[in-house]
Amino acid sequence: MSTYDDQSAVTVLGLGPMGRALAGAFLDAGVATTVWNRTPGRDGDLVARGARSAATAAEAVAAAPLTVVCVVNYDASDAILRQDEVTDALKARTVVNLTADTPDRARDTADWAAAHGIRYLDGAIMTPAPSIGTPEAVFILSGPKDLYDRTLPVLSGLGGTHTHLGEDIGRAAAYDIALLDIFWTAMAGYAHALAVARAEGVTARELAPFAQGIGAILPPLFAEFAGDTDDGTYSGEINPITSAVSSMAHIVHTAESHGIDASLMRVVEGQARRVVAEGHGTDGYLRVTELLTRHAH
Numbered sequence: 631m632s633t634y635d636d637q638s639a640v641t642v643l644g645l646g647p648m649g650r651a652l653a654g655a656f657l658d659a660g661v662a663t664t665v666w667n668r669t670p671g672r673d674g675d676l677v678a679r680g681a682r683s684a685a686t687a688a689e690a691v692a693a694a695p696l697t698v699v700c701v702v703n704y705d706a707s708d709a710i711l712r713q714d715e716v717t718d719a720l721k722a723r724t725v726v727n728l729t730a731d732t733p734d735r736a737r738d739t740a741d742w743a744a745a746h747g748i749r750y751l752d753g754a755i756m757t758p759a760p761s762i763g764t765p766e767a768v769f770i771l772s773g774p775k776d777l778y779d780r781t782l783p784v785l786s787g788l789g790g791t792h793t794h795l796g797e798d799i800g801r802a803a804a805y806d807i808a809l810l811d812i813f814w815t816a817m818a819g820y821a822h823a824l825a826v827a828r829a830e831g832v833t834a835r836e837l838a839p840f841a842q843g844i845g846a847i848l849p850p851l852f853a854e855f856a857g858d859t860d861d862g863t864y865s866g867e868i869n870p871i872t873s874a875v876s877s878m879a880h881i882v883h884t885a886e887s888h889g890i891d892a893s894l895m896r897v898v899e900g901q902a903r904r905v906v907a908e909g910h911g912t913d914g915y916l917r918v919t920e921l922l923t924r925h926a927h
Contacts, residue, residue, distance in 0.1 A: 638662060639694035640784055643687060643710055644701040644729075645672040647759045652700055652728070652788060655763030657681055659787030666690035668710070688715040696724045696784055700755075704731040704739060711739075717746050724749040724781060726771070732807065733800030740773070740799040749777050752799050754806035763789045772801035816845075818894060822885070829888035855916050864910070864917040871918075872911040875902045 638661050642653040645667035656663045657679050665673045666684040673683045684690035687710050691697045697720065699707050707729045710716060725748055727739065736752040743750035753771035761767045767790025771778055778794045785792055795801045820841065827837045858864050878899035885892035901918050910917045 638784060639696070640664070640787075641666070641684070641690045641694040641697040643667075643690060643697060643699045644706075645676075646701070648728075648755060648762070649700040650676065651759040651762035652698060653681060654679070655788045656784075658763055659789075661784060661787045662694070664690050664693040668706075686715075687711075687713065688719045691716055691723065692719040694723075696726065696781060698726045698728060698785075700728045702729070704729060704735040707731075708739070712742065717748070721747045722749075724751070724777065726751045726753060726781060726785065728753045728755055728769075730754060730806060730810075731803060733803040736772075736800045736803045749774075750799070751777055751781060753802050756806070756809060757790070761790065765790060767791070769793070770795055770802045770805050772796055772803075773799045822890070822892075822894065825890050826881070826885050826888070829890060830884075855914065858914060859916050859919055862920075864913040864920075866912045866914040866917075869914065870912050871902050871905055871915050874915045875899060875906060878902060 640656050640661050641664040642649055642656065643666055645653065645665060649665075649667070650672070653663055653665050653676050657676065662682075663676075663680070664682040664684050665676055666687050666689075667673060673681065677683050682693065684693060699711070701707050701710070704727075707727060711720070711725065720743075725743060727736070727750070740750050740752065751771050751773040753769055755762075756768040756770060757766055767788060769785070769788065769790060769792045771785075771792065772795045774797060775794060782792060795805060823841065824834050824837065827834070878895055881895050882892045882899060885895065901921055902915065905911075905913070905917045905921055908921075
């Protein structure tokens with residue numbers, strides 16, 4: 631029998647910055663919260679706020695009908711959940727795994743959970759730890775809809791918006807990977823831009839307001855070009871890919887004239903030139919999506 635046998639109890643496994651934020655938000659929402667972390671000593675302030683500290687992961691998951699996992703990756707979550715005593719304690723309980731990893735790993739874990747009588751949802755957190763417990767937090771989840779509906783009243787204690795993306799358990803991870811692809815590719819571009827700017831005597835602070843302006847251009851383009859991509863039209867009316875190739879070449883030349891590695895932009899330029907060579911020079915840049923998808927399998 632669980633220590634908390636009502637549906638407003640939760641266990642949080644993993645007390646890194648995000649796990650601590652999750653546990654704190656549950657406590658603030660009045661949810662009876664048990665916490666456990668592989669490295670002891672990170673739960674003192676949470677215990678002071680009312681959390682129960684479990685000595686073992688098995689004891690932790692036995693304390694509530696719902697366990698939320700947030701650790702560094704699925705190697706770490708598997709190492710915790712697939713211990714025999716933890717697996718036994720989880721039978722007939724629910725796990726919501728908010729650990730970031732790949733869609734294949736999410737599906738594999740769901741298969742493991744089903745084989746052991748464990749209810750399972752996979753999810754991702756799309757906002758930083760300080761957002762947890764506020765309206766700005768964003769959670770995406772996938773898996774059985776009825777399980778999502780039963781779990782949502784407790785998860786709502788984390789604040790923000792919660793979106794069920796479908797029954798395919800890997801779907802939340804697929805969104806997460808795609809969105810992080812945008813983020814880290816953009817950050818790599820920004821780092822490269824700052825290096826080029828510095829080489830030309832422009833400081834990061836001087837460039838930042840204009841960089842923010844470039845960033846502000848993107849959201850409406852994302853929405854517009856999504857339709858182009860789904861429909862396969864790839865309109866180049868705003869900016870044909872031939873024009874894009876020209877500006878990419880200028881970036882490569884300027885960077886390399888200062889000895890700055892331009893290999894990332896060379897890859898991007900090379901993909902665009904291949905699209906032009908295939909006869910799509912009047913199309914928009916996202917015609918590259920077709921080139922990339924062609925080699926996906």
